[in-house]
Amino acid sequence: MKTTRFTGMLSLLAAAALLLGGCSKTTITIDEGGNTSSQGSSGSSDDGTAAADNLVGFHATVESINMTRSMSPIAEGTVVRIFAYHGGTDETHSTSPMARGTYTAQQAGMLTGQSGYKMYLSNGTFDFYAVSTNNDLVPPTFQMGTSVALSNGVDYLWWGCADYEIDGSQVTVPIVLNHSATQVCFEIQASTGVVLQSIASATITVPQPGASMDLTTGIITPATEYATQPAAMGINGMKLQYTMLPLQTTSPMTLTLTLNMNYDPTPHVYTVQVPVPDGELQAGYSYQYLAVIDANTVTFPSVGVTDWVDVDETGNPLYPH
Numbered sequence: 096m097k098t099t100r101f102t103g104m105l106s107l108l109a110a111a112a113l114l115l116g117g118c119s120k121t122t123i124t125i126d127e128g129g130n131t132s133s134q135g136s137s138g139s140s141d142d143g144t145a146a147a148d149n150l151v152g153f154h155a156t157v158e159s160i161n162m163t164r165s166m167s168p169i170a171e172g173t174v175v176r177i178f179a180y181h182g183g184t185d186e187t188h189s190t191s192p193m194a195r196g197t198y199t200a201q202q203a204g205m206l207t208g209q210s211g212y213k214m215y216l217s218n219g220t221f222d223f224y225a226v227s228t229n230n231d232l233v234p235p236t237f238q239m240g241t242s243v244a245l246s247n248g249v250d251y252l253w254w255g256c257a258d259y260e261i262d263g264s265q266v267t268v269p270i271v272l273n274h275s276a277t278q279v280c281f282e283i284q285a286s287t288g289v290v291l292q293s294i295a296s297a298t299i300t301v302p303q304p305g306a307s308m309d310l311t312t313g314i315i316t317p318a319t320e321y322a323t324q325p326a327a328m329g330i331n332g333m334k335l336q337y338t339m340l341p342l343q344t345t346s347p348m349t350l351t352l353t354l355n356m357n358y359d360p361t362p363h364v365y366t367v368q369v370p371v372p373d374g375e376l377q378a379g380y381s382y383q384y385l386a387v388i389d390a391n392t393v394t395f396p397s398v399g400v401t402d403w404v405d406v407d408e409t410g411n412p413l414y415p416h
Contacts, residue, residue, distance in 0.1 A: 147215045147216050147217045148215060148217070148264065149215060149216050149217065149218065149261050149262075149263060149264055149265070149266060150213060150214070150215055150264065150265045150266070151179070151194075151214045151215070151216050151261060151266050151267075151268060152205075152206070152214075152265070152266070152267045152268070153175075153177060153198065153205075153206040153225075153267065153268050153269075153270050154203075154204050154205055154206065154267055154268075154269050154270065155168070155169040155173075155175055155200060155204045155206055155225070155227075155254075155270040155271075155272060156168050156169060156204055156269075156270070156271050156272070157169050157229070157252065157271075157272045157273075157274075158271050158272065158273050166271065168200075168203050168204030169200045169204050169227070169229075169272065170200065170229075171200055171201060171202055172199060172200060172230075172231045173199070173200040173227060173229060173230060173231065174197065174198070174199055174200075174209075174227060174228070174230070174231055174232060174233055174234060175197075175198045175199075175200065175206055175225050175226070175227045175234070175252075175270070175272075176195070176196070176197050176198070176225065176226050176227070176233070176234040177195070177196050177197075177198060177206075177214070177223065177224070177225045177270075178192040178194075178195050178223065178224045178225070178237070178310065179192055179193045179194040179195070179214065179216060179221045179222070179223055180192050180193055180221065180222045180223075180224075181193060181219075181220075181221065181222070182219065182220030182221050182222050182257065182258040182259070183220060183258065185311070187222075187224070187239070187240035187310050187311050188239050188240040188241070188311075189239065190239075193216065193221065194214045194215075194216060196208050196209075196212045196213075196214050197209045197212065197233060197234075198212075199231075206270075216261050217261070218261060218262050219260075219261060220258045220259060220260050220261070221258075221259055221261060222255070222256070222257050222258065222259070222311075223254075223255070223256045223259055223268060223270075224253070224254065224255045224256075224310050224311070225252075225253070225254040225255075225270050225272060226242075226251070226252065226253055226308070226310070226313075227251075227252040227253075227272060228249050228250060228251060228252070229250040229251075229252050230250070234251075235251075235308070237308075237310050240309065240310045240311060241307050241308075241309060241310070242307045242308040242310070243307070244304065244305040244306070244307060245304065245305070245306050245307060245308060245315060245340060246304050246340075247301045247302060247304055247322070247326055247337075247338075247339045247340055248301075248326060248337070248338060248339070249276065249338065250274060250276055250338050251274070251275040251276045251308065251315065252272040252273065252274060252275065253272065253273060253275045253308065253313030254270045254271055254272045254273065254313070255310075255311065255312070255313060256268070273313065273379055274378065274379045274403055275308060275313045275314070275315050275341075275378050275379065276315065276338050276339060276340060276341065276378065277338070277339055277340070277341050277342065277376040277377060277378055277379070277380055277381075277382070278336065278337070278338045278339070278380070278381040278382065278403060278404060279299065279336070279337050279339065279348070279376065279381075279382050279384070280334065280335060280336045280337075280381060280382065280383045280384065280401070280404055281297075281328075281334065281335040281336075281350070281383075281384045281385075281386045282333065282334050282383065282384070282385050282386065283333040283334070283335070283352075283354075283386050283388060284333070284385065284386070284387050284388065285356075285387070285388050286387050286388060286389045286390075288390070289356060289357065289388055289389065289390060290356055290357050290358065291333060291354060291355075291356050291388060292354075292355040292356055292358070293354070293355045294330050294333065294335070294352065294353070294354055294355075295353040295354065295355055295362050296327065296330075296351075296352075296353040297327070297328040297330060297335050297350065297351065297352050297353070298325040298326060298327055298328065298350070298351045299325055299326060299328055299337055299348055299349065299350050299351075299369070300321045300322070300325050300326075300348045300349045301321065301322050301325065301326045301337070301339045301340075302317070302318030302320070302321060302322065302339055302340045302341070302342040302376075303318045303319075303320045303321060303322050304318075304322060304340065306318055306340050306341075313378075314378065315340055315341050315378060316341075317340070317341040317342055317343040317375070317376075317378075318340055318341070318342050318343070318344075319342075319343055319344055320344070321344070321346070321348075325349065325351065326339070336404050339376070341375075341376060341377060341378045342371065342375065342376040343374060343375050343376075344371055344374060344375075345371070345374045346371070347368035347369050347370050347371060348368070348369040348371060349366065349367075349368060349369070350365075350366070350367050350368075350369045350386075350393075351364065351365070351366045352364070352365045352366075352367075352388075352393070354388065356388070365388070365392075365393050367392075367393040369384065369395065370395070372398055379403075380400050381400065381401050381402060381403045381404055382398055382399075382400060382401075383398065383399055383400070383401040384397075384398045385397045385398070
């Protein structure tokens with residue numbers, strides 16, 4: 096009989112209500128890469144509105160939702176897509192952005208527009224949003240404030256800021272990205288009399304893919320059912336990790352472990368049910384399970400929330416984090 100006890104759970108929710116209002120008109124141009132920018136020169140445009148001659152730059156960090164709320168510059172080469180809307184009115188679900196650019200992170204988190212893109216805006220207040228997959232892949236696209244269908248195994252990042260004032264010829268906007276997906280990690284330990292040599296493979300059931308993100312909040316709608324196929328977990332020594340879409344369910348996850356142990360030439364296979372803490376895997380949380388291997392069973396003495404576990408280019412977790 097498998098036993099489970101939960102300890103050390105944290106309960107943190109990060110949700111922002113963005114209030115929107117009106118601003119001056121500008122002209123939109125679209126380049127071949129899908130970037131858009133307010134266009135103008137010094138002075139005023141032909142219709143008398145303020146020209147878009149303020150160069151807006153960006154600097155990005157990633158924040159881990161935990162007790163220390165630690166921040167670090169986004170990794171070099173990471174791609175970030177940034178949207179700018181009029182401040183003061185809720186138009187992300189009804190209009191196109193005033194400007195939209197795709198950027199690549201350089202050293203120390205500075206962002207450079209792809210294909211030479213630069214964002215220009217007029218004086219005024221703007222609502223900014225940024226999304227990323229925390230790697231060098233282009234983030235998902237959005238149509239009227241809603242993303243395309245999202246997938247498991249992706250570390251979606253989001254940031255939003257309402258009514259940011261642009262009033263200078265050159266402005267740098269700080270971006271603090273947060274994790275919008277969720278993460279499950281396991282630390283595998285041997286019980287008395289068991290010798291663990293290595294983890295040959297590990298799979299886990301994952302949420303049904305296809306959820307979308309709301310650009311104004313960064314919220315990914317939680318799945319309520321599992322996908323038909325499990326996913327392979329990242330392995331690093333005796334630790335496992337997988338990043339998935341948020342989940343709400345009282346049904347347990349299925350973890351299948353193939354272990355080399357006790358110097359047996361034949362790997363041992365365990366298929367166990369992993370309870371979902373409080374019926375939910377929340378966005379931005381990294382859930383750390385302790386899994387103890389006995390001769391015939393796997394037990395989970397504890398589960399808690401820990402710092403987000405970064406992954407390398409092969410998907411393996413990087414420890415310590």
